[in-house]
Amino acid sequence: MTTFRSPSFELPPEDRASSPYTGYTRAHWEAAADGLLHAAWRWATPGGALLDLPGPPSHSGVRSDGLEGYARTFLAAAFRVAGAGGKDPQEWLDRYARGLAAGTRTPGRDDAESWPVILDHHVQGQPMVESASVALGLRLTRPWLWDRLESGVQDRVEQWLRGALRHLPAGNNWYLFPYTVAGFLESVGRGDTETTRARQRALELLERWYRGDGWYADGDGRAFDHYNGWALHLYPTLDAHLAGDGSASAHHGARLSEHLESFSLMFGGDGAPLHFGRSLTYRFAASAAVGLGAVSGHTPLAPGVSRRLVNGSLRYFLERGASGGDGLLSLGWHGPHPATLQSYSGPASPYWASKAFVALLAPATHPLWTSVEEAAPSEGADRVLSVPAPGFLVQSTRADGVVRLHNHGSDHVRPEEGESAVGTDPHYARLAYSTVTGPTSAANPADNHLSVTVGGVRSTRRRIRPLGAGHGEGWGWAGSWHVPVFLAGPSTVPGLRVESVTVARGRYELRVHRVLGAPDGARAELTGWAAEPGGPVRSQLYGLHGWAAPEEVRAPQGTAFTRWAVLPRLAADVAGDVVLVALASLTAEPDAGPLEQVVDTAHVQAGPDGDTVGVEVGWAEDGTRTRIVFGRRAVTMDHS
Template sequence: MSIPFELPADDHDLSPRTGYTRAHWEAVADGLLRAAWRRSTPGCALLDLPGRPSRSGVRSDGLEGYARTFLAAAFRVAGSGGDDPHGLLERYASGLAAGTRTPGRDDTESWPLILDHDVQGQPMVESASVALGLRLTAPWLWERLDPGVRDRAEEWLRGALRHTPAPNNWYLFPYTVAGFLESVGRGDAETAAARDRALELLEGWYRGDGWYADGDGRAFDHYNGWALHLYPVLDAHLAGDGEAAAAHGERLRTHLESFALMFGGDGAPLHFGRSLTYRFAASAAVSLGAVTGHTPLTPGASRRVASGSLRHFLDRGAVTADGLLSLGWHGPHEAGLQSYSGPASPYWASKAFVALLAPAGHAFWTAREEPAPVEESDRVLALPAPGLLVQATRADGIVRLHNHGSDHVRPHEGESAAEDDPYYGRQAYSTRTGPTAAGNVADNHLSVHTGGRHSVRRRIHPLGAGHGDGWGWAASWHRPVFAGGPPMVPGLRVESVTVAHGGHELRAHRVLGAPAGSRLTLTGWATGPEEPLTSALYGLHGWCDPSPDPVRAPQGTAWTPWARVPRLTGRCEGASVHLALASLTADQGAVPLPEAVDEVRVDDGTCEVVWAGGTARTRIAFEPLEVTHTVG
């Protein structure tokens, strides 16, 4: 699809895969900013973008438009050494003056005060973007402001230090505000306390493998890259703090060893977790690693991933005919939004423009593009700390994430809430499919049906993960949760193991404590009838029929307005074991699933699968859990 602003000609000598150069990134930033600024209020304090208002109200949404576009403008100007060809900073300076005025009777532009997250929280989120924008552009904006405006801006920003954030990555917003204030000589005990508090919490959230939980629960998602790594690494980089840069940077490097594999050959990030309308912000961690030197990737591979992600969305309708980012994924997609999503929310995508902090002569821009990790070889990578299993196939460029550890359930919430969270509760996600909407049949889901009710998967308890050459596994257990009655069935428990072998997924489940007359359903990947993808599912043991039934998902996914999902059905009572093969592929010549396995044995909680031609053998023992895979 075309975008409503002009880009330079593609350069396939320097960037053989994407054609994008630094000039393309500058042109995209300029085009998005020009379009957004057409919606500015007269005093430049609010950008009132079109679309459904968020739960925070229209004035907060207008502040969000100012703050998030300011971040893109700041990266654009700072990365060019202060060159501001479009006079952006003058507008942001005017907006800062108008937004921090004391509200009067005729005032329509002053910013909402920053209060506790459960009272008026959204301005605290935006304070971080305002502070970071001011820090990046300090020589050309902050230092030229009237002293009174600087004082008012400081007072507004300090609201973030004096109020309670949400119990997750939000603590990095006052951390970022405090970092700016200290960088301009306005630090004190209050700023120091905000920074110490955030770093202490961050340390407690680190789980290993380069992954942070987003708070005290087990939410592992894109917030790792565009928040939990970005703010502390960028803060240390801007401050020239070598010790902090080394500590935070090493974790970023480790994170990128797995996260860089989570982009498909078409540039798409994995479609899982919340706030996906931020789109190409997912590449921010990759670019930040290149800018700061904390990355396992070469400069050419880093740019391939970042430019591939940017181009993926520009080519697929993420920008409207008015030049604005829509609320959705490719185009508008209501089912993928959260209640806090407002018209300007997509502009957290501005974080991707951290790439522009690499000056024009940096290797990130001058090195020839190299293959992204998914383009180098088939990969299976287990991440025991977050409980994730990554499976990438080079031939079709699809990356799949098998989820045995991320659930977004807060510790104080328990596990009995019966909502289906499509972006955390499903067993698998990919770079080519999205979860079906709540209310439709759930894709990649095991459900227990008893007493006329069906279960969802809420709290996920990881049991382990591991990998070898060309294969890997991850396992978890959960207590099925039901709506429309008592949420839990006493003693009911499901243990799940996924084994990735090449492009195949062996899905094994043991159900314990199922009431008499219960049944079980297992679904595969959701795809549309016109997509060049094949979603296959085949029952190996414990199903009424090994061939699945196709089920409709009328609300579709972020890729297709209408989807179908393969579904197996079986009976379960007491203890039972159920095995199935699943696959998602764009290879039209792929071997049918019934031909992928020669032999299946199930005996007393132990399963053994002999793959086609005796090429490999997988053994799963549930108690104690043990997964082995031998070749030949």
């Protein structure tokens, strides 16, 4: 059961006239920024250069973590002050000015204040990430901070920042960090060939990573996640907006607007973003793209819809304990949750959530704040939306406000990694994610997973190859294939592969899997959603063809939403080529019925050539029939 609580800092009274869904106003955002900053600054070093927040260090070490605390909170302060036209009643910028002077006096020195130097990403890379927040904060507050610094401090800050231009970023969104640093230096008249090249290189890679439908891959692979909104769209679009560059704004803004066409559906009726991908401890940073779209004017959303989404996301986390009793953002989702984290997560990492405060760049007179909140896309009629470029199928239901993402394209596997690469990432490997459930621990049975067991070892899903996606009125589909990978013994089995198709309509998910080349003695297992027993959401899974009777398995380590979870599981002995069909559901509707009567027919028939197999399912409610034909590495679909 969800426990609602007030944040540790004071918020203004709710305004249900202008915000009928959340009660939040622009004043709530200012109060939240101030509250989070006050809590963090209690842990500052005497000179203010490092914010050494309590907690276990990241793999970058305590000094880098302290810089992270300074830089990421600076970003929140910068949006807060810039959005107020320079008004700074809490005198935040004085603190950050003192920290700049202290941190850049002797970079790399092992003393109480000095910042670490910026090196290559694989040596001492984290400071490069933080340099972008420092640079962006300085750019946003230039008249009230940078322009008032002594020239010697300005020179020292520039030299420290240039470390980002002279060292190697990681091969993903990190190239936008030197891009952002270079943009600031050019904005204050300190540009040169070095800054020009850093920006050109980032833009070249950004074009390569753009895959369509408003979505970027985070690097050369197929990692599609929240980094689209809080990095890959945010940095170039905000840069163009601050520079007043109409051509760049039009280019990047058009992509942001297209991104929001699908991404805006990925917030639940309770305000939660999808629990999917890495760095989820950044929480309400997920709304940054929505806020930036409103600020820049590059959005398909009405101002009241944007307001509903950003307000809902902020409120969702604040009232579920994201900032604990001490006011600090914890490492987790609602509260602390170690499984949500990556090795680079340190005590100050959650403060990338500061990016959500980009919404404050819209002044009080902006339509984002003067328009009355309107329903979020997930609060309208039931919807199913396919997004072919990333391989997503998004499914929302009005009755419970739950949004589900069926993943047939995002895998977070580097191009140079083969199928034998060790390990699996629960935040990408699952078949489906939602706004009310999280993946189970790697030590527990995997939720939403089709595994093949060979020699007593269950397979995992790593590299995902899309087979297509599409949607019509009230329904949609997406498909992919993968080579099962085994983390013990031989990594792969020759000839073994799995093709998967999800068809969504209403709250139902038709899950069809074609297992090819299974060796004798192999066993397939399919799991459903992980949910709290007796909790507000219910997970259902029913076999239609090829599966044995279902069982319920336990996940004692729980998920980010519940300390303890259970999930349904189907199993079948497989050998050679086998097609398996099941129906799944995740619902918070208290009167949702069982799945047994939803489908009245389910047939599987091999084609005459032996290379194709057809699946036909009849829906009892309206007589609609879904037909799926698996060909040679291709899928065709009909739903009528």
